[in-house]
Amino acid sequence: MQCPELRELREEIPQRIKRFRALMVAEGIEVALVLQKVDLFYLSGTAQDGILQVDHEGERLFVKRYPQRAAEESPLRVVPISSLKDLRKFLGPFEGTIGLELDVLPVRLFEQLKEIFPKAEFKDVSPLILRLRSSKSPWELSMIKKASEIYGMVLKRALEILRPGISELELSGELIKTAMSHGHQEYLRMRGFNQEAHSWHVLSGQSASILSSLEAPLGGWGPSPAYPMGAGKKRVKPGEVVLLDFGTCYFGYHSDHTRCLCLGRPPDPLKKAHEVCIEVVRTLEQRAIPGVLCSELYEAAIKVVENRGFGKNFMGLYPFQARFVGHGIGLEISEPPFLAQGHDYPLEEGEVIALEPKMVFEGLGAVGLETTYLVTKEGLKPLVELPEEILEL
């Protein structure tokens, strides 16, 4: 393998499994079968086609394609299988509670598992895995930091090449090229049915105020109605704010950043709104310490923007506003914790979050910023230093 990072990852796996097992015991899950590729990679160190079995005594990794590669990547014991049915041979006619990722597992696959284990009870194990994943190790943090630094290079490149008449798709292509030359994984992962993520959420002027199906403040035309979000064929004009909402990914770990550029001077209301977004950032950087409720942070953001008279522009076009101001990030672009309405659980030290106050104006476009932070005892610490103001060219 060509990856120096792999050794450190392998060393972390036993600890991750141990923490997972403790949660399983607490929740009364006797066996977990982990199938989703991202969870599998988190708990085993490999993303080959396999199933991780964890019970209260031990664990093994069943692999279909390819056992040999999985064994090179993962420190766990690899057992080759040729089909799902082989599980029956290894686990026997299991009668207890099996944990499965029921939020993502398709019905047809679930039916097969029920046939293999007709006497088992099934329980959703995804909340446990997501809870585990939300707190990042120093090694994981270093991967997200690398991804964040790639965004820094993307922004630098955008400042070099932005010109009137360049299309959003062309600009995105240039930025993807820059990111990939630094090791960026141009496939972002987003959990859940129908969820599709892309790096190239690069929107100019009015595009940023186009509503999309994505539960996010900014939509965009996208390349076509078949993929109706993100960069489209629209060309950049002077005086328009261009939002580089560009997710980057290194060794499977994402970072999420947005900065604004403008050829010339942006319209006054947008400039003012951007300053309020920075005010939201300053407020939350201080308040976001371990123990504070995630929902309180969202409410604090709302208070700032309403005080400044931008309540109807915050996080989307009124009344279709997204009800969050930030989200956890790691092996998926959006994961717990969510700084959102109703999310009344505490923020914890070691979590990594993307904070993204944004304002949208019908027909005019959007402004705002997004930064990936580590949660520390002293508040939020950005993983890369970037200018915050609208960058006028």
Next chain:
Amino acid sequence: MQCPELRELREEIPQRIKRFRALMVAEGIEVALVLQKVDLFYLSGTAQDGILQVDHEGERLFVKRYPQRAAEESPLRVVPISSLKDLRKFLGPFEGTIGLELDVLPVRLFEQLKEIFPKAEFKDVSPLILRLRSSKSPWELSMIKKASEIYGMVLKRALEILRPGISELELSGELIKTAMSHGHQEYLRMRGFNQEAHSWHVLSGQSASILSSLEAPLGGWGPSPAYPMGAGKKRVKPGEVVLLDFGTCYFGYHSDHTRCLCLGRPPDPLKKAHEVCIEVVRTLEQRAIPGVLCSELYEAAIKVVENRGFGKNFMGLYPFQARFVGHGIGLEISEPPFLAQGHDYPLEEGEVIALEPKMVFEGLGAVGLETTYLVTKEGLKPLVELPEEILEL
């Protein structure tokens, strides 16, 4: 909307629904609820967050985010909803058979639907939709043709920039940039749990013989073990075969092509194997006429390669070979029909397939080609003219 193509798409929708309804009646499905984004786009013309209800009398499109945009894109009647539960209000306590996409619908979402319709029976409707989708209209064909032409530009660009020392990821970034500047949708769609598709399957020398979890002849290191397939950090060396297996996508429609490049002269066994791949193509182009069984085409390919002594190199490293030689393509990168072992159904006129005979050599790499074709009465017709030999630079 900025899309001239939208008008023609809208005109096709009523016909697609009509054909779908006929299949539903034949299969005894009284109501279909279509949720998956790609199927929804196919049947409604919009990929907004919605649910298409089709029954024997009519159809309506329930949309959560955003009804207004969905109504601009789709010719169907749009009914705004705020949550899944609203379906109960509109459909009542339905007691018949509901068709759902059970191959992709997650268990948790299915449980919600069962709670909403406790007396209904559920049946998998995906096979019907995939059958419908396999035959392409002239308009759909024109979209796949545009995607194919984008590959032509990608190949041209690769010939300009390939140089010793460029990494697979750098080369991929350059090609994505070229493709996006022509309207390419840099998010390829692949149906099914854990299925991830990327355009940048750009592999050099030994990389092409690295096994991956993907059910495909070529693997690749990928950027890291977190995403262990496709282009990686490896740098191109003279004498290595570089495979540009690069999927392109226009207006949601994919094309899939592979061509080989080499800085200098490729090793003799690879050169010979590539000629055999071209022989497979010539054989299948003639034999692939409407009515022939898809499995027969796979067997015909096997016969050619075994006659030439390359049976153990065909479609992957022995014994981990993929058991197909081609696949349908359209709104997803891989869809029925499959030119594969055991697929004993006839090829039909109007289907579009990607034919991809490839040969893999341990440690040396791979060769072969892939072309997207229309199935016509006279055999296969390529959607773009491309050179077939290994392009030596």
